[in-house]
Amino acid sequence: MSEPTNDKPLLSVRGLAVSYGRAGQSENAVQYLDLDVSEGEMFVLLGPSGCGKTTLLRAVAGLQAPHSGSVTIDGQDVYNSKSGNSVPPEKRPVSMVFQSYALWPHMSVAENVAFPLREGRRGVPRDEVAERVTEVLEMLGLSNMRDRPVTTLSGGQQQRVALARALALRPRLLLMDEPLSNLDYELQVRLRGQVKELVSRIGVTTLYVTHNQNEALEMADRLAVMDAGKFRQIGSPRELYHGPSSEFVARFIGDMNLLPARIAEVGPNLWVDTPLGRLRAGTNCIDDAKVGQSCLFGVRQEDIEIGDNQGADNIVSASVDRATFSGDSISYQMNVNGTGLQCRLHRRFDVPPGRDVLLRLPVEHCLVVPTDGQTGAS
Amino acid sequence: MTLGPKGFVILLRIIAATAVICVFAMLAMLIIASFSPKSEFGAWTLANYIDMAGMRQLWPAIFNTLVVGIGTTTFLLMFALPFTWVLSRTDFASKGVLLTILTVSLALPAFVTAMAYVWLLNPNSGIFNRLLESAFGWSRVFNVYSLGWICFIQALMLTPAAVFMMLPAFRNFDSTLEEAASVSGISPRRAFFKIVLPTLAPAVGAVSIFFFILAVEIFDVVGVIGMPGNIDVITTLVYQSTYTVYGPPDYGFAATLGMPLLALCAIGVLIYLWLLRRADRYSMLSGKNRAPILRDLGRWRFAVWGLIGTWGTLAVVLPLLTVIWTSLTPYLQPPSMAALSQLSFSSYRGAAGLVWAPFVNTILLVIGTIVFSIVWSVSVSWLATRVRSKIDKALDAIVFLSLAVPGMLAAVAMQFLALSAYHWVPLLGTLWLIIITMAIRSLAFTTRTLNSSALQIHSSLEEAAYVSGVGRMRTFLRIFLPVIKPAIMFAVLVTTLISARELTIPLMLYSPRSSVISTTIFDLQATGRYDEAAVFSLLIIAILLVLALASRRRTAPIA
Numbered sequence: 053m054s055e056p057t058n059d060k061p062l063l064s065v066r067g068l069a070v071s072y073g074r075a076g077q078s079e080n081a082v083q084y085l086d087l088d089v090s091e092g093e094m095f096v097l098l099g100p101s102g103c104g105k106t107t108l109l110r111a112v113a114g115l116q117a118p119h120s121g122s123v124t125i126d127g128q129d130v131y132n133s134k135s136g137n138s139v140p141p142e143k144r145p146v147s148m149v150f151q152s153y154a155l156w157p158h159m160s161v162a163e164n165v166a167f168p169l170r171e172g173r174r175g176v177p178r179d180e181v182a183e184r185v186t187e188v189l190e191m192l193g194l195s196n197m198r199d200r201p202v203t204t205l206s207g208g209q210q211q212r213v214a215l216a217r218a219l220a221l222r223p224r225l226l227l228m229d230e231p232l233s234n235l236d237y238e239l240q241v242r243l244r245g246q247v248k249e250l251v252s253r254i255g256v257t258t259l260y261v262t263h264n265q266n267e268a269l270e271m272a273d274r275l276a277v278m279d280a281g282k283f284r285q286i287g288s289p290r291e292l293y294h295g296p297s298s299e300f301v302a303r304f305i306g307d308m309n310l311l312p313a314r315i316a317e318v319g320p321n322l323w324v325d326t327p328l329g330r331l332r333a334g335t336n337c338i339d340d341a342k343v344g345q346s347c348l349f350g351v352r353q354e355d356i357e358i359g360d361n362q363g364a365d366n367i368v369s370a371s372v373d374r375a376t377f378s379g380d381s382i383s384y385q386m387n388v389n390g391t392g393l394q395c396r397l398h399r400r401f402d403v404p405p406g407r408d409v410l411l412r413l414p415v416e417h418c419l420v421v422p423t424d425g426q427t428g429a430s
Numbered sequence: 431m432t433l434g435p436k437g438f439v440i441l442l443r444i445i446a447a448t449a450v451i452c453v454f455a456m457l458a459m460l461i462i463a464s465f466s467p468k469s470e471f472g473a474w475t476l477a478n479y480i481d482m483a484g485m486r487q488l489w490p491a492i493f494n495t496l497v498v499g500i501g502t503t504t505f506l507l508m509f510a511l512p513f514t515w516v517l518s519r520t521d522f523a524s525k526g527v528l529l530t531i532l533t534v535s536l537a538l539p540a541f542v543t544a545m546a547y548v549w550l551l552n553p554n555s556g557i558f559n560r561l562l563e564s565a566f567g568w569s570r571v572f573n574v575y576s577l578g579w580i581c582f583i584q585a586l587m588l589t590p591a592a593v594f595m596m597l598p599a600f601r602n603f604d605s606t607l608e609e610a611a612s613v614s615g616i617s618p619r620r621a622f623f624k625i626v627l628p629t630l631a632p633a634v635g636a637v638s639i640f641f642f643i644l645a646v647e648i649f650d651v652v653g654v655i656g657m658p659g660n661i662d663v664i665t666t667l668v669y670q671s672t673y674t675v676y677g678p679p680d681y682g683f684a685a686t687l688g689m690p691l692l693a694l695c696a697i698g699v700l701i702y703l704w705l706l707r708r709a710d711r712y713s714m715l716s717g718k719n720r721a722p723i724l725r726d727l728g729r730w731r732f733a734v735w736g737l738i739g740t741w742g743t744l745a746v747v748l749p750l751l752t753v754i755w756t757s758l759t760p761y762l763q764p765p766s767m768a769a770l771s772q773l774s775f776s777s778y779r780g781a782a783g784l785v786w787a788p789f790v791n792t793i794l795l796v797i798g799t800i801v802f803s804i805v806w807s808v809s810v811s812w813l814a815t816r817v818r819s820k821i822d823k824a825l826d827a828i829v830f831l832s833l834a835v836p837g838m839l840a841a842v843a844m845q846f847l848a849l850s851a852y853h854w855v856p857l858l859g860t861l862w863l864i865i866i867t868m869a870i871r872s873l874a875f876t877t878r879t880l881n882s883s884a885l886q887i888h889s890s891l892e893e894a895a896y897v898s899g900v901g902r903m904r905t906f907l908r909i910f911l912p913v914i915k916p917a918i919m920f921a922v923l924v925t926t927l928i929s930a931r932e933l934t935i936p937l938m939l940y941s942p943r944s945s946v947i948s949t950t951i952f953d954l955q956a957t958g959r960y961d962e963a964a965v966f967s968l969l970i971i972a973i974l975l976v977l978a979l980a981s982r983r984r985t986a987p988i989a
Contacts, residue, residue, distance in 0.1 A: 113893075113898065114897070114898065115893050116894070140434055140435045140902075141461065141896040141897045141899075142899050142901055146897055147898050148897040150894055151890075152888055154888065154890035154891050154894035155894075156912075156913070157891075157907055158912045158913060167895075167908070168895065168898030168899055168900055172898055172900045173900070173901055174898075174899035217894075217898065218898070221899065242756030269586060
């Protein structure tokens with residue numbers, strides 16, 4: 053559905069493997085990955101720490117030497133283990149925003165932006181430098197602090213300088229390594245929108261690394277969920293949210309209840325047996341599911357509703373074990389015949405612990421997901 | 431210049447390799463020399479070792495060397511520990527005064543202080559002894575020619591360095607450890623002995639070992655006091671076997687005599703490294719350091735003032751006044767009306783005639799040492815902290831090994847090398863030989879200083895330059911070096927201070943055309959021209975004072 057539409061992707065990675073330590077001896081941090089990012093796309097790598105997402109990004113930048121595979125950026129072969137070709141980072145058409153910002157502490161804001169333009173090898177005409185610096189500082193609202201030493205700026209301002217420095221080069225590919233993770237939460241949320249808007253306005257192709265699922269869902273045109281050096285699933289935010297192809301992805305994106313289940317009936321209606329009873333699922337994420345096959349039944353906390361119609365599908369009777377008030381909503385730990393179920397309800401459903409309630413698990417939001425170890429639908 | 435990543439690494443490795451080759455050549459030459467008869471290269475013999483074993487002075491000298499090491503360190507801690515404690519952990523009001531006195535004392539080279547004490551306390555003509563004799567009729571009260579005075583004078587001179595070395599550990603000591611003890615109901619006294627001391631012990635131990643090594647290898651004091659007083663230590667035996675007054679120079683035998691010292695220093699360095707690791711492990715524990723709790727000194731502040739006064743008088747005021755007085759009088763004599771009438775600047779005129787060459791050579795020596803030392807150590811540090819392959823770590827480790835080679839033995843080895851290679855590389859007797867030897871000796875310190883600074887700076891600063899198209903050389907010059915500039919400046923200042931007042935290495939290697947101020951002073955003193963020696967001492971003190979005060983400003987944020 054959201055496979056790259058251009059004939060030639062801007063970034064193309066084939067069979068890329070990166071290992072720390074001597075090749076072949078230690079476990080690969082990145083294991084033989086293929087990836088295509090098309091022109092103008094915002095592609096997010098999402099995964100827990102240590103999953104290899106930053107390693108992949110650094111290999112694309114040229115900061116980390118892979119031991120096999122190939123990387124092509126804008127038609128230029130920048131790494132190829134077969135031909136032994138490896139272009140150093142300074143000659144790749146990229147720029148990068150670091151998690152630590154990596155601003156040069158002995159330079160001012162404007163100098164940080166101008167230094168790569170003036171001293172770099174990207175062929176920026178001399179008379180254009182001042183113009184570009186002014187333009188990019190204005191774009192990021194930094195004009196009034198252009199001569200300030202970067203060490204005197206706040207975290208948010210430093211982040212913008214780092215972004216300005218990267219954009220001033222007009223890279224073909226912009227690499228961002230957890231650029232917002234050092235900011236406090238509110239600023240993070242505000243900047244997500246701003247960065248996304250800015251990057252798509254400029255139209256620069258972006259590879260973006262984060263461990264924050266909300267950030268990934270909000271910013272990505274497409275995203276890849278990574279685990280242990282491999283892609284677990286690649287797709288649009290909606291595809292991954294609604295159709296996780298594995299237990300790992302289902303657990304990683306959104307607060308999902310996952311219950312062990314067995315398939316009871318396939319066909320137009322998919323029925324599974326769960327500890328809560330026999331339930332119907334609207335989405336099947338398993339290739340050629342067979343009756344009797346074990347699987348996971350998933351429903352997100354926020355999708356569960358208070359039920360009123362006794363006879364309808366997927367109604368379960370539960371008792372409230374614990375309620376946690378958090379302002380706009382209330383999180384409940386429910387008990388259904390000894391099985392725990394978490395749900396988050398609007399604050400108007402304020403039920404004290406011990407009370408029995410009817411819950412509806414809406415069929416259209418119920419998933420059947422393969423347990424890890426089985427293959428999912430791709 | 432456009433260098434790819436590989437080309438740049440190769441360039442720096444070539445630079446670093448020249449340093450490593452020098453270190454290796456030095457070690458190899460020392461060993462080869464010890465098996466060479468007289469100063470002949472490559473004729474293998476055990477004769478030197480047999481001669482050494484049969485030498486009457488050998489065992490007393492080894493014993494005396496140990497006494498000097500232990501005695502100096504003990505006296506040193508008696509001053510340095512209280513000073514460090516006062517500066518870091520108390521509310522003492524005049525910390526600035528103490529720091530200034532400590533810094534100013536760096537301007538007195540140890541051999542100058544030793545000379546001043548000879549002039550004051552030698553049993554026959556010492557100014558102080560003569561004063562006591564004329565006032566009370568007591569003769570020969572003090573005798574400077576003793577192991578005790580050697581240890582004490584060395585301790586006086588090493589005190590500031592020891593304080594500056596211990597201060598960070600004391601200052602970074604996490605006072606929440608003490609707070610945790612006090613809220614758990616432990617008395618401050620018990621907390622001090624059971625928590626503070628054990629935590630700081632590895633750091634204090636490491637510093638003690640470091641100064642033990644320094645105390646047994648520096649020649650300044652034993653050269654001025656031990657040799658005329660017939661007190662043998664290993665370094666004086668080494669010196670005497672190379673000095674023509676005592677016979678033809680025999681660098682082979684000198685190297686052999688140095689072997690016990692090399693072994694002693696090597697063991698010391700190993701213990702030092704082991705303790706340093708322990709100290710690091712402790713300091714890793716404290717995540718967020720809080721400002722230390724400053725103890726109220728109360729009445730103890732009078733004791734502190736007493737200690738500062740004693741040390742300041744003995745280490746700075748007394749030697750300085752003695753040097754000034756000696757420079758103005760034609761021969762050693764206590765202050766009196768008669769002496770006052772003889773005061774003159776005639777020795778200044780005499781010294782002025784000698785000053786030009788040593789003065790220029792000293793400046794060239796300092797500049798040369800800094801250039802070699804910094805170019806080598808920035809290369810080694812960049813490789814060891816940025817590339818970090820096995821090769822680069824090995825380069826770094828080998829350079830650090832040079833710490834175990836005492837300055838005097840380094841000089842013997844380099845002299846032997848220069849003698850053996852004289853027909854190919856005429857380095858013998860030149861300032862170049864002294865500069866290279868000094869630079870090798872300084873590398874252990876400068877690479878440590880730069881490494882720790884480079885490690886604190888995340889390599890993403892340089893990576894950010896690479897990914898934005900800036901080449902390797904330019905990133906190195908415009909990002910890496912400016913960012914570690916404070917550490918480089920500190921290394922430059924310390925190297926300047928050390929090389930300007932260094933006596934041992936120039937004394938072993940100089941020829942008339944490469945004499946420096948320190949060797950000139952030493953020769954004037956040895957030939958009894960005390961007044962001119964005093965004038966030259968004042969010159970070097972003036973130069974060092976400027977440097978020391980400059981370093982005080984540099985280190986002010988640290989200290």
